Amino acid sequence: MFKPTLVLLLCAPLCATAAPAALSLQDSFDAYTRIITQNDENAKAALRNSLRTADPNDYPDVSSIVDVLYAFENLAAGFEEPAASEIGERRNTIQCHADKVEESTSSRAGIVDYHCVLPDVSAAFGAYRDAKARHRSGEQSLEGAKAFLQTYAAILRDAPDTRYEARAEFSRVGDNGPWASIDMDLLGLKLLKQLMPFQAWDERIEAEAVTAYSGIPVCDLMLDAQLKFAERYDPDSPLQRGTTLQDAVEEKVRTLGPELAAAYCRGTHERNRALWEGYRSEPPAGSVTE
Template sequence: MLKPILALLLGTPLAAATAAPAALSLEDSFDAHARVITQNDEKAKATLRNSLRTADASDIADIVDELYAFENLAAGFEEPAASIISARRKTIHCLADRIEKSNSSERGIVDYHCTLPDVSAAFGAYRDAKARHRSGEQSLEGAKAFLQTYAAILRDAPDTRYEARAEFSRVGDNGPWASIDMGLLGLKLLKQLMPFQAWDERIEAEAVTAYSGIPACDLMLDAQLKFAERYDPDSPLQRGTTLQDIVAEKVRSLGPNLAEAYCRGTHDRNRAVWEGPISQEDIDQVRAE
């Protein structure tokens, strides 16, 4: 009874007093996504959830609880390393640099950057730990020692800048802004903070003759050359530096990031062929790449 009376006294229609939250603007949608992903900001979570609930498919709001990237970042670390990591992750943030809407206002693009610690200085310690593991010298104490070194480097690391682009689209007519790219941002930031897969590639690529300067491409090229030398020595690709030139052109045309993804995908797709039993169909498939 009190709520209708207050609405009348204030001269505010009851419908307006109880109206559902409106969908966020594109700029505010990006900001809310970024604060949830990097900081698990409760206010941003509530705001973003309410915005997404304005869509016809209201269950889209469930993605908000899956966005935070760093919940388990300190898992496996003992004190004081765990506290060091928890403290430094609070400094990570993302800001929009350019926002553009389509003429129909149904699609938008946000160019942005994230500021996060540069952990590249930990690569040497990681390589040493991997070498000890391969030689059979690795122990639980050795693994703990690396984690402590990594935490110390993370604590004192200078900031680095991660630049990306996110495409947004409206969910329904004049509905909220949603983005698949933002849903993947947390994983990408984790790979920047814990680039162990990329470091494994780099270590593996050190044993091959580098050509492109991109570990994933060097590994792909090395596998292709060995495959061709063994099974298809008369291929035109084996003449001079033809195969190397093709990879180098890919790198130039795609740029480092896309070239890395292309090379890794090609390598993974053909790994079984290059390393296992071979058939004419396999040879034709690799030639077609």
């Protein structure tokens, strides 16, 4: 019988060169979320080692995503003490958990339904609206901006939890390689927008001046802009008849769901803005110019 010391000596060359094993789908998801929400160093090492099991010739930089996953590094930037520390403490309570994990029969694709628990900062919208109104009227000052930040920090600190639900699609990196997910690469940004929803609040404030059709502010803005464009430049367009365009937007909202519909409307609205830039100097259809 080999003595334990001899066994270890014989094993040493093999143990030293053994490649790390790829994480399971569940463990890959858990590592992603611990990095995104907590910047967990153990999770970073585990996910990095897992991704490095992919063929380095085909995927030489696949593990580099690990270094940019953490979402909340600058969440407290610009806040004075004690607000900065309080935001940091509340930030550390954010967690995500898998509700359902499924692999395809070929084990090359996987789906994880999950939820994240994070502070609900919606109560800060009123203070944000007031700060924007003061800014538009020319009354905004450094003191006013600091006052809003203090209000926001206090609300973030004491806010009740809200639940963010989503689905992430995973795929193998190469044949029998590790699990990776573009959806998880984007999760940090999505959570940050939940915590600092200033773009969505801007759209909500702007959409209050238009007639709502969809219930999603950015979709209402897109719809209003398209109708005004058609009225000005193409009054005979089918878009002007009945509720053709409204129905199309409502169908998008119904089929995509609120989050994807908002992303679709936001992208369309921005593209249209660029396309319509050239029309601004043109006269309305049917008008007479000298």
